[in-house]
Amino acid sequence: MNYNFSEIEAKWQRAWRDSRAFRAVSGEDRPKYYCLEMFPYPSGSGLHVGHLKNYVPTDAFCRYQSMRGFNVLHPMGWDAFGQPAENEAIRRNRNPREMVPEYAAAYRETLIKTGCSYDWEREINSSHPGYYKWTQWMFLLLLRKGLAYRATAPINWCPACKTGLANEEVRDGRCWRCDSAVEKKPMPQWFFRITAYADRLLADLEKLDWSEGMKEMQRDWIGRSEGAEVDFAVEGDGPPIRVFTTRPDTLFGATFMVLAPEHPQVAALTVPERRAEVEAYVRQAQGESEIDRLNAERAKTGVFTGAHAVNPVNGEKIPVWIADYVLMGYGTGAIMCVPGHDARDFEFAKKFQLPIVQVVSRDGSTHELAAAEPGEGIAVNSGRWNGLATADFKKTISSWLQERGIGRATVHYRLRDWLISRQRYWGAPIPIVHCPACGEVPVPESQLPVLLPDVENYRPSGTGESPLAAIPDFVNTSCPKCGGPARRETDTMGGYACSSWYFLRFADPQNDNVFASRQALDYWLPVDLYTGGIEHARSHLLYARFWTKVLFDEGLLGFEEPFLILRNQGSLLALTPGRRPRSQEDGGDSGEKIVDWIVLKHDERKRIPADQVVWRWARMSKSKGNVVTPDEMIERYGADSLRVYEMFVAPFEDDVHWSEEGIQGSNRFVGRVWRWLQAARPFFRGDWRTARPGTTTPESRQVRRKLHQTVQKVGAQIETFQFNTAVAAVMELLNAIYSYAPIEKEALTEGLDPLVVSELAETLVLLMAPFAPHLAEEVWQQLGEKGSVNRAGWPAFDPEVAAAEAVNVMIQVNGKIKDKVSVPLDCDGETVKAEALGREKVRQLLAGRQVVKMIFVQNKMLSIVCR
RNA sequence: GCGAAAGUGGUGGAAUUGGUAGACACGUCAGACUUAGGAUCUGAUGCCGCGAGGCCUGGGGGUUCGAGUCCCCCCUUUCGCACCA
Numbered sequence: 001m002n003y004n005f006s007e008i009e010a011k012w013q014r015a016w017r018d019s020r021a022f023r024a025v026s027g028e029d030r031p032k033y034y035c036l037e038m039f040p041y042p043s044g045s046g047l048h049v050g051h052l053k054n055y056v057p058t059d060a061f062c063r064y065q066s067m068r069g070f071n072v073l074h075p076m077g078w079d080a081f082g083q084p085a086e087n088e089a090i091r092r093n094r095n096p097r098e099m100v101p102e103y104a105a106a107y108r109e110t111l112i113k114t115g116c117s118y119d120w121e122r123e124i125n126s127s128h129p130g131y132y133k134w135t136q137w138m139f140l141l142l143l144r145k146g147l148a149y150r151a152t153a154p155i156n157w158c159p160a161c162k163t164g165l166a167n168e169e170v171r172d173g174r175c176w177r178c179d180s181a182v183e184k185k186p187m188p189q190w191f192f193r194i195t196a197y198a199d200r201l202l203a204d205l206e207k208l209d210w211s212e213g214m215k216e217m218q219r220d221w222i223g224r225s226e227g228a229e230v231d232f233a234v235e236g237d238g239p240p241i242r243v244f245t246t247r248p249d250t251l252f253g254a255t256f257m258v259l260a261p262e263h264p265q266v267a268a269l270t271v272p273e274r275r276a277e278v279e280a281y282v283r284q285a286q287g288e289s290e291i292d293r294l295n296a297e298r299a300k301t302g303v304f305t306g307a308h309a310v311n312p313v314n315g316e317k318i319p320v321w322i323a324d325y326v327l328m329g330y331g332t333g334a335i336m337c338v339p340g341h342d343a344r345d346f347e348f349a350k351k352f353q354l355p356i357v358q359v360v361s362r363d364g365s366t367h368e369l370a371a372a373e374p375g376e377g378i379a380v381n382s383g384r385w386n387g388l389a390t391a392d393f394k395k396t397i398s399s400w401l402q403e404r405g406i407g408r409a410t411v412h413y414r415l416r417d418w419l420i421s422r423q424r425y426w427g428a429p430i431p432i433v434h435c436p437a438c439g440e441v442p443v444p445e446s447q448l449p450v451l452l453p454d455v456e457n458y459r460p461s462g463t464g465e466s467p468l469a470a471i472p473d474f475v476n477t478s479c480p481k482c483g484g485p486a487r488r489e490t491d492t493m494g495g496y497a498c499s500s501w502y503f504l505r506f507a508d509p510q511n512d513n514v515f516a517s518r519q520a521l522d523y524w525l526p527v528d529l530y531t532g533g534i535e536h537a538r539s540h541l542l543y544a545r546f547w548t549k550v551l552f553d554e555g556l557l558g559f560e561e562p563f564l565i566l567r568n569q570g571s572l573l574a575l576t577p578g579r580r581p582r583s584q585e586d587g588g589d590s591g592e593k594i595v596d597w598i599v600l601k602h603d604e605r606k607r608i609p610a611d612q613v614v615w616r617w618a619r620m621s622k623s624k625g626n627v628v629t630p631d632e633m634i635e636r637y638g639a640d641s642l643r644v645y646e647m648f649v650a651p652f653e654d655d656v657h658w659s660e661e662g663i664q665g666s667n668r669f670v671g672r673v674w675r676w677l678q679a680a681r682p683f684f685r686g687d688w689r690t691a692r693p694g695t696t697t698p699e700s701r702q703v704r705r706k707l708h709q710t711v712q713k714v715g716a717q718i719e720t721f722q723f724n725t726a727v728a729a730v731m732e733l734l735n736a737i738y739s740y741a742p743i744e745k746e747a748l749t750e751g752l753d754p755l756v757v758s759e760l761a762e763t764l765v766l767l768m769a770p771f772a773p774h775l776a777e778e779v780w781q782q783l784g785e786k787g788s789v790n791r792a793g794w795p796a797f798d799p800e801v802a803a804a805e806a807v808n809v810m811i812q813v814n815g816k817i818k819d820k821v822s823v824p825l826d827c828d829g830e831t832v833k834a835e836a837l838g839r840e841k842v843r844q845l846l847a848g849r850q851v852v853k854m855i856f857v858q859n860k861m862l863s864i865v866c867r
Numbered sequence: 868g869c870g871a872a873a874g875u876g877g878u879g880g881a882a883u884u885g886g887u888a889g890a891c892a893c894g895u896c897a898g899a900c901u902u903a904g905g906a907u908c909u910g911a912u913g914c915c916g917c918g919a920g921g922c923c924u925g926g927g928g929g930u931u932c933g934a935g936u937c938c939c940c941c942c943u944u945u946c947g948c949a950c951c952a
Contacts, residue, residue: 212871212872213870213871213872213946213947216870216871216947216948217871217946217947217948220870220947220948220949221948223951225951225952227952244951244952246951247952300950324950325950325952326950326952327950327951327952330952331952332952334952335952342952343950344950347950412952414948414951534946537947648879648880648891648892649880649892651880655945656879659878659879661878661879661893662878662879664893664905665891665892666892668906669892671906671907672907675907724892725880725882727891727892728880728891729890729891730891731890732890735891738908742908742909743907743908808887810887812886812932812933813932814932814933815931815933816933817886817887817933820887853932855932857886857933860886860887861886861887861932861933864932865932
């Protein structure tokens with residue numbers, strides 16, 4: 001009988017819904033387990049099989065945990081606010097308000113069809129007022145704690161998205177979404193002071209079970225660096241120039257200074273006769289794109305301001321230059337230049353013929369420097385500090401500077417504050433009122449949420465202002481403080497605000513009085529297992545950790561880290577049609593990005609001749625036209641087969657080149673399981689556990705051994721996220737079962753113990769349940785078992801049954817395996833030696849030679865060394 | 868340039884952490900059953916060799932009775948960071 005998957009899968013999906021099978025009830029006695037996948041933004045392209053590379057294994061894990069007796073919370077929701085959704089709405093000329101729920105519903109349908117065990121009663125949508133009320137509440141909390149502020153600063157402006165971008169959203173000077181070159185634009189915008197938490201965000205990484213690579217990315221992004229700030233007095237009047245350096249021990253080698261072109265002191269420092277030149281350079285630097293400035297390969301440029309500063313350690317006058325290799329955004333925007341020991345300063349000094357002095361040496365001697373020597377060593381040419389080792393010198397000089405009030409040891413971070421303002425429609429309005437009398441006034445909590453108005457035109461204004469600014473009914477309001485006329489803030493919050501706390505909301509998603517009750521939070525949180533793509537390494541995960549710490553500090557949470565274990569799934573790649581770029585598209589001489597392949601646009605599909613199409617592997621996405629949908633796979637092979645394939649095809653973390661050939665193998669496996677269980681069903685005895693097998697043939701013992709070994713293996717491997725080998729283990733077991741009890745035998749039990757067959761059948765169903773839950777439920781019911789298999793206990797394994805009776809011990813002669821002997825488990829060395837030396841083959845090899853030594857490893861190997 | 872991970876059959880991938888390399892699967896080949904089969908079942912399948920046997924984990928050294936696994940050098944790929952002072 002073939003497996004009618006479409007009927008059976010529909011039956012159980014209905015049954016799970018009707019029985020609320022995956023509802024998580026807070027406060028139960030069973031230990032809780034909170035398992036979460038990064039919630040998706042619902043796009044029009046729908047889910048593709050690539051999404052399931054995450055959802056399916058994580059679901060198998062949840063089902064396994066449920067069978068082990070955990071009270072599992074496995075929720076799903078929609079990251080519905082933000083530009084992806086808004087851009088899609090614009091493209092389709094839809095209102096996101098109507099479009100998003102449709103898309104979410106489609107996602108939900110597909111996820112239900114895959115048999116994923118979500119508690120849909122906890123579904124959340126971040127664009128729903130009941131949700132974003134609390135996003136706004138979080139904003140006010142940050143504001144109250146001094147962690148939100150408004151500042152006019154040059155921000156990353158994406159001209160295509162017409163909005164500001166946080167630093168984390170800029171890659172190689174380009175917008176992460178649309179790849180446009182990012183510009184700098186000064187605008188008043190809201191920021192969150194994440195830098196205040198830099199040290200804790202860095203230190204607490206140690207507590208987390210995340211991949212080392214992931215932690216390293218966060219460390220890089222936070223970019224802690226220890227050093228010193230030093231004030232250089234300026235010749236004449238004017239405030240000193242403050243620099244940051246990680247090498248205060250090289251102060252004696254500082255022969256000039258460089259300021260970023262945007263540095264606020266530039267104008268004041270520049271002498272009149274150099275003004276024209278300096279201003280021209282500043283203008284030129286401003287006109288450059290971020291991409292140009294980020295290019296480290298190009299030659300150094302700069303101009304002299306005419307001003308001099310005084311090196312505080314030796315009183316020497318040193319020239320002050322400006323150059324675009326110094327960035328305003330890091331440190332103080334000014335540096336002391338030590339050409340002898342910094343490659344960039346060396347290059348600059350060579351070009352502009354500035355003096356180069358050696359102040360660090362390996363052995364205390366000095367020599368002509370052919371290149372910068374950035375390493376540590378012993379101080380030379382450093383006055384009374386000569387001879388000090390770098391580390392000691394750093395400490396000494398820092399205190400020396402501090403005593404004189406001209407410097408101090410400091411720590412700088414690469415991390416910038418989080419730009420939250422978006423000049424876009426589709427986001428949570430920032431709950432602030434601008435009052436001419438009172439200034440920036442927070443909207444009182446009782447007036448939350450500040451509703452996003454329903455509008456006709458939600459497109460970006462083009463002026464840089466939010467579309468909300470064009471809606472008088474929204475903008476014009478009264479000041480909550482003085483009651484006078486005032487204007488609402490028209491920026492909305494970037495999507496990352498919503499995703500920085502959603503994992504808390506799942507604990508108590510309907511609560512209207514608080515973002516989640518403390519009781520529910522204490523029961524469910526923190527998230528025990530979090531899974532998602534590596535692309536969120538620095539943005540989402542950093543922000544969510546930041547908000548969690550703020551809430552902890554406020555006493556609202558009892559934990560400081562939201563995601564204890566993090567696993568990152570690989571993506572699915574699909575063959576994607578593209579073409580060679582045309583000459584004007586290859587970057588030419590202006591663009592640095594070398595493109596050698598461009599995805600075919602929709603209209604190009606038919607136009608381009610087949611022989612000009614170039615196929616490449618690329619991540620699945622609708623825009624690339626290479627998606628395979630779960631729906632079509634489920635239609636053809638069933639959800640269980642698709643699930644098995646997604647897990648079996650490769651390790652969880654690995655990228656996969658999608659092909660349909662593999663899924664047929666999984667389909668075959670599922671069918672084999674089904675057919676064997678159907679054949680075994682008539683002989684099934686529910687009392688096998690108590691009725692004890694009467695006959696124990698060697699074959700029975702062997703297959704039971706395999707069974708118990710498999711139970712152990714599958715559990716252990718699900719726990720370590722090795723789903724591919726866990727599935728393989730069940731396949732091995734099935735092969736063993738087929739040779740023990742082939743279906744074609746007239747009677748499956750002929751010559752077999754029906755109790756053994758029963759044990760095999762029941763345990764096989766349980767082992768299949770996390771992977772192929774529909775099949776498992778169906779057979780579970782057929783076998784006359786009560787309740788959902790998802791609540792049946794995970795099978796126990798008996799170590800005695802699982803233990804091997806005999807083992808093959810390898811015999812090595814001079815390091816090469818020559819023979820093997822089969823001996824009982826844990827057989828002692830002497831017996832094995834005697835056995836081995838008696839073997840004809842071994843005797844021949846040892847003839848005329850002298851045995852030097854023998855090494856015996858129990859159950860593994862006997863190594864004979866001879867001369 | 869810096870940092871991280873990885874390189875195993877025709878393919879996806881296993882390998883208890885130093886002890887039978889290639890589990891499991893795809894593909895291929897052969898057989899069985901079939902009116903038929905893109906179904907099912909059985910078997911074979913790293914490479915060279917008729918064979919005995921020899922050779923195989925990116926390349927080259929080393930440690931060891933024994934190395935895919937540990938150490939050193941090199942090559943390649945992927946990812947992250949990068950004029951960060």
